[in-house]
Amino acid sequence: MDDNAGHEPQPITPELLADLQAGLLDDATAAALRQRVRTDSAAAGMLSALDRVRRDLADLGADQGTAPDVSAEVTARVGAALQAAPPPHRPGGQPTHSVRHTPRWQRVALVSGVGAAVVGAVVGGVMLVREPALTQSLGPTAKSITVSRAATNLPLSNPQIVGLLSHSPDYGALTDPQQRASCLSGLGYSAATAVLGARPVDMHGRPAVLMVLPADTPGMVLALVVEPDCNSAHSGLLADTLVTRP
Amino acid sequence: MGQFGGIDRSDRELLAAHVAGDRYAFEELFYRHHRQLYRLAQISSRNPEDAADALQDAMLKAHRSAPAFRHDSAVSSWLYRIVVNACLDRLRRHKTHPTTALEDDACHVGDPTPRVETAIVVERALMRLPIEQRAAVVAVDMQGYSVAETARMLGIAEGTVKSRCSRARAKLAEALEYFNAGAAAAVEQFKK
Numbered sequence: 001m002d003d004n005a006g007h008e009p010q011p012i013t014p015e016l017l018a019d020l021q022a023g024l025l026d027d028a029t030a031a032a033l034r035q036r037v038r039t040d041s042a043a044a045g046m047l048s049a050l051d052r053v054r055r056d057l058a059d060l061g062a063d064q065g066t067a068p069d070v071s072a073e074v075t076a077r078v079g080a081a082l083q084a085a086p087p088p089h090r091p092g093g094q095p096t097h098s099v100r101h102t103p104r105w106q107r108v109a110l111v112s113g114v115g116a117a118v119v120g121a122v123v124g125g126v127m128l129v130r131e132p133a134l135t136q137s138l139g140p141t142a143k144s145i146t147v148s149r150a151a152t153n154l155p156l157s158n159p160q161i162v163g164l165l166s167h168s169p170d171y172g173a174l175t176d177p178q179q180r181a182s183c184l185s186g187l188g189y190s191a192a193t194a195v196l197g198a199r200p201v202d203m204h205g206r207p208a209v210l211m212v213l214p215a216d217t218p219g220m221v222l223a224l225v226v227e228p229d230c231n232s233a234h235s236g237l238l239a240d241t242l243v244t245r246p
Numbered sequence: 247m248g249q250f251g252g253i254d255r256s257d258r259e260l261l262a263a264h265v266a267g268d269r270y271a272f273e274e275l276f277y278r279h280h281r282q283l284y285r286l287a288q289i290s291s292r293n294p295e296d297a298a299d300a301l302q303d304a305m306l307k308a309h310r311s312a313p314a315f316r317h318d319s320a321v322s323s324w325l326y327r328i329v330v331n332a333c334l335d336r337l338r339r340h341k342t343h344p345t346t347a348l349e350d351d352a353c354h355v356g357d358p359t360p361r362v363e364t365a366i367v368v369e370r371a372l373m374r375l376p377i378e379q380r381a382a383v384v385a386v387d388m389q390g391y392s393v394a395e396t397a398r399m400l401g402i403a404e405g406t407v408k409s410r411c412s413r414a415r416a417k418l419a420e421a422l423e424y425f426n427a428g429a430a431a432a433v434e435q436f437k438k
Contacts, residue, residue: 077298
C-alpha cells in the first residue's frame with residue numbers, strides 16, 4: 001500500500017476492502033485505501049456491495065414478516081416448557097429482584113406495597129428518579145423480602161453467602177476487572193461498587209458467578225447470581241436475595 | 247388466540263400481564279414472535295437441535311427475567327437479543343463440538359414477494375457460512391454488538407472477530423452477487 005517507493009499499489013480486492021470495513025487495517029493503510037476508493041469506481045462498487053451485505057443482515061435480524069414457519073414439534077416443546085415454568089415472582093405479587101436492583105417502575109410497587117398490580121399499571125413508561133430517600137424508606141419491606149425468600153433460589157445457603165465475606169472474592173469467569181465493571185453496570189451498579197465476596201457457582205447445571213454486594217439497608221448484603229457473560233447490555237441476572245449480616 | 251376484550255394485546259401489555267401473573271401471556275408473546283426467534287436461533291447455531299435447545303433456554307430466561315426488563319428497547323428486540331445471546335453463549339461453551347451441516351429444511355411461505363425472496367436468499371447464503379463466521383456477523387451486523395462485546399460473548403480475540411466478519415461479508419457479497427450489482431451502480435454514480 002506504500003506508493004512512496006514508486007511500486008505499484010496493491011490491487012484492490014473484495015477481501016482487502018472487507019478487511020478495511022472490518023477495521024483490520026492499520027490507520028495509514030486504511031486512509032490510503034479510502035483515498036483510492038474515492039477515485040476508483042470498481043472499488044467503490046465493491047465497498048458498496050459489502051455495505052449492502054451489512055444492511056441486509058441487519059434487516060434480516062429484525063424482519064419477522066419474512067421468517068419461515070417453525071415445526072410444530074419445536075413450538076410445542078418450547079410452549080410446554082413455558083407453561084411448566086414457575087412464575088417470575090412469588091405469589092402475592094412481590095417482585096423477584098432485590099430492593100437495590102429493582103427497576104425504577106418496580107420500586108413504585110415496593111413503596112406502595114401493592115406489588116404486581118401497580119407494576120402492571122406503571123409499565124407504560126413512568127420513570128422515577130432514583131432517590132436515596134426511597135431506598136431508606138424500603139427498609140422494613142426489604143426485611144420481609146429476605147424472610148420470605150431465604151436463599152431457596154440460590155445455590156448457596158445464607159450462611160454460605162455470609163461466609164464469603166471473610167474470604168477473598170473468587171470472581172471465576174468475571175476475574176477480568178473490565179468485564180466485571182461492565183457486568184455491574186448492566187445490573188445498575190457503578191464500576192466502583194465494592195464487591196464484598198464472590199464465588200463461581202453452579203446454577204441448575206450451568207456455570208454462574210455469585211457476587212455479594214452492599215445492600216441499601218444497613219446490616220444486610222445482597223447476593224446476586226449472574227451469568228458469566230453478563231455485561232452492560234445484558235445483566236445476566238439469574239437470582240438474588242438479601243441476607244442479614246452477622 | 248390472545249384476544250383481550252376483542253383487541254390483541256400489544257407486546258408490552260403481554261409482558262406486563264405476564265409479570266402481573268397472567269399464566270398464558272408469555273406463551274402468547276412467544277407464539278407471536280416464534281418464527282423470527284427460531285430463525286435467529288437457527289442462524290446462530292451449529293445445527294437445528296442446538297437451535298431448538300437454545301431457543302427453549304432463551305425463552306425460559308426471558309420468562310424469568312421479565313420483571314427486570316427496563317423497556318429501553320422494543321419487547322421483540324429484547325427477545326431477539328436473548329435468543330442470540332443464548333446461542334452465542336452455547337457456541338462459546340462448546341467450541342470443540344463438531345459442526346454438522348445445516349440442512350435447509352426451513353419451510354418458506356408459498357408465494358414469495360420480492361422482500362421475502364431477498365430474505366430467503368440472504369438467509370440461505372448466510373447458512374452456508376461456517377458457524378464461526380456466521381456467529382460473528384450475527385452478533386456485529388445483525389444485533390449491533392461491538393467487536394469487543396462480541397469477542398467477550400464468543401470467548402475469542404477481537405482481531406478474530408474482525409477477521410471472521412471480514413471473511414463472512416466478502417463471501418456473502420460474492421454468493422449474493424452483490425459485487426456485480428455494486429459495480430454497475432458505482433459506475434453510474436461516477437458518470438454523474
